[in-house]
Amino acid sequence: MSSFSRISHGAASDGVDFVALVRAVWLQKNIIIAASVLCGLAAWGYASLVTPEYQVSSVIRPAAINELDALNRSGVYTLPPSEALLKVGASLESYDTRLGFFRANQALFSQFERPGRTLEQSFEHFNRSSLKLILPDPNKADSLGAFIGLELSYPEGVDGVQILNGFVDYAVDAEQKQIAADLKVIVNNRLTELRGKIDAARSNYESEKSAQIATLLESDNIKRAQLQDELKALRQQLKVGRFDRIAELNEAIGIAKSLGIQKPTTPLALGGSTDASNTNVMRTEINNQQTPLYFMGVDALEAERTALQNRKTDDFTEARIAKIAHELQLLQSNREVEVLKQRQNEDLFLSGVQPLRAEVVRLGNVGSLDTSNIKLVAVDRRALEPMEPIKPKKVLVVVLGLLLGGFLGVLIALVRHFVASRAARLQSAGPAAPSKDSGDN
Template sequence: MTSISRIPSGSSSDEIDLIALFQAIWQQKKIIIATTIISGMIALGYAYYATPEYQVTSVLRPAAINELDALNRSGVYTLPPSEALMKVGASLESYDSRLGFFRDNQELFRQFKRPGRTLEQSFEEFNRDSLKLVLPDPKKADALSAFIGLELNYPKGVDGVQILNGFVDYAINAEREQIAADLKVIVNNRLTELKGKIDAARSSYENDKAARIATLQEADNLKRAQLQDELKALRQQLKVARSDRMAQLSEAIGIAKTLGIQKPTTPSALGDSVRSGDTSVMRTEINNQQIPLYFMGVEALEAERAALQQRKTDDFTEGRIAQIARELQLLQSNREVEVLKQRQNEDVFLSGVEPLRAEVVRLGNLNNLDFTNLKLVSIDRKALEPMAPVKPKKSLIVVMGLLLGGMFGVFIVLMQYLVKSHRLQQQRLSPVLSATLSGAQGVVSGNGKVLQSDRR
């Protein structure tokens, strides 16, 4: 059996000849130059006719300590410069602040409005693509790196400088108003608390005053009742003493009548009266014994008894009764109670409220604190009119256009070279392939005859 000869391999012909490739590119250099020029012209046209985009920047830094001294010395609101910067930064980043500025200054944002869009939708595009907050690197924690930057990209025809500076001022004023409102709420709360303490002190004073008046009146009533009881007892005692005296006098009168004593006498004189003799004798009697009452004689005793019977009161006989009357007269009105009731401005008598009143006055003055000049941050750099647009970068666009045009031209030349090389290779292989196919058919036919003879 005869074997079929193999078809020659064309792998060596598939290898790209670099020298031939470079020669082909050089021969077609006009195409590369043309595509490069066309692409460059297109890029140049785009660079000169595209809408320029500008960028402005503003930088904020912490304010000086003395700028916030008045607020920090208030004792109710503490705001370090770094915290004030963060508050302003939060206001600059706030969606509500940006939307509020957008609504209040719609004339500045005319070019950002699109037909068929709401105000919020137009603002959303501006907020997403145009405004950017720049914060310092968190790895740099030194004081020199504390800043907040704000960048605004805007097309030609928009007053970006006024927008950015106006928004910075708007955010600072909004934060200043918020601080003023917070301080006012804190001060009012403190004032309410202090007034509550003063009212509590006033209520305590009124209770103490009422208790003092009640105590004094109770003491007066008790003293008055005791004096009246004492007066009643003394009068009863004097009445009993008078009755006893009258009984004694009645008894003595009876004895004196029995003895016939009409005039006051003594026991010695009574003994001598029954004797006769010289009546010009004068006697003196000294003894330490009390002479009985009947020696006063009937006339004196009856006169005394009659006087006692006619007596209507015995008060003058006891000095204590006059003293009791004096004390009762004094108890008719308690001067201390009257003075307590007649007080007009009772707040001056409140104890322990002087510091509270001083704090109320101090906090009241804080409501008059002027926040219009409160400097929360220092504007290190305001937005200035840019010298040139940031987009489009004309030179870069033209260079990129030329490069892309050149690359496209080289690509076209390479594709032409590869197509041409593939055709030449097919033309070169066609005769060989035809001869090979013919030989293969002859071999097949010869083998067929051999097989037939063998069968016979």
């Protein structure tokens, strides 16, 4: 009976009496309040002493179509607004662009520099922890259209607004300069190509002109040589003919002398000279054969022979020789060759280069295009001075401090209660144990 009561009493004492716990905690409410106040004050001190951190943001969107119309209408460089936004976004994300802006504006980043760090190391810390690029989720349909956001977190004392707005302007300006450089290279390459084609056409024209002149001169030389050969042959032919005629005359003179024909006569007259009749007779001679040359008589034949022997040239006896001389005189100068050689502005005679020249002029106008006035993107929202820091949130820190203090106070109260309860049990149970044991025995 006594043992059962002891066991039952021990079981009851080992159980948790929540009402007693609440009463014990409530009795120690001053400790809980003091812990909450102390933690709250510590949190307030932390929130007051820690350097506040601010955050600014900027949003850019695609530019209007008319802003890029001049560039797109050039026919050399095509840049839709969406692609221009991506180019600027790539420039904003580019490590090289960020480092270039950091180096160009070191006075703005003096708060990020630390002793023992190089410029690049300081920039790496800033780039990794402070600057963040925000892109639209490609898996979600954005009803507001494409955009690129940029957030900058910075401690107190840093001009974050100037840094973010300046960096956006720097990136846009860098991309404009890159587009201008690309446009210049493309235009120069095309101009070089067109000028090469014009030079090739000019070289081809010079070759064709030289070939044409050479052909004309060669044709004249051939014709001149042929005419001279013909002239020489004709003169030789006339000379041989003259010598043949002289030989023929010599033979006829000999015959005429042997016949006693001194003056020109006819065969009939020669035959009738022996008739002694004085009768007047009219004779008619019908002969289908040529009268022999010796009937011309010695006088006429010798006169002709003398003339032929004294002749200096036979050219006048052949009409063709005069024509040949006329043609040779015309061949002394080729007017077409002279005109070809005397051309002043030979580019006017180049074929197929007019479109090339027009394209050169057009590309020259494109090359003078002022890309600095081209608006690649629209800055939908520029960075503005923040109203309050994002870190620390003082109210939240103090509330958390108070809650933590209250939890610590409750924990302290519970520990004190359990320690006091255990000490009381040990104290009440220690001296009575020997008498009970002896009584039971």
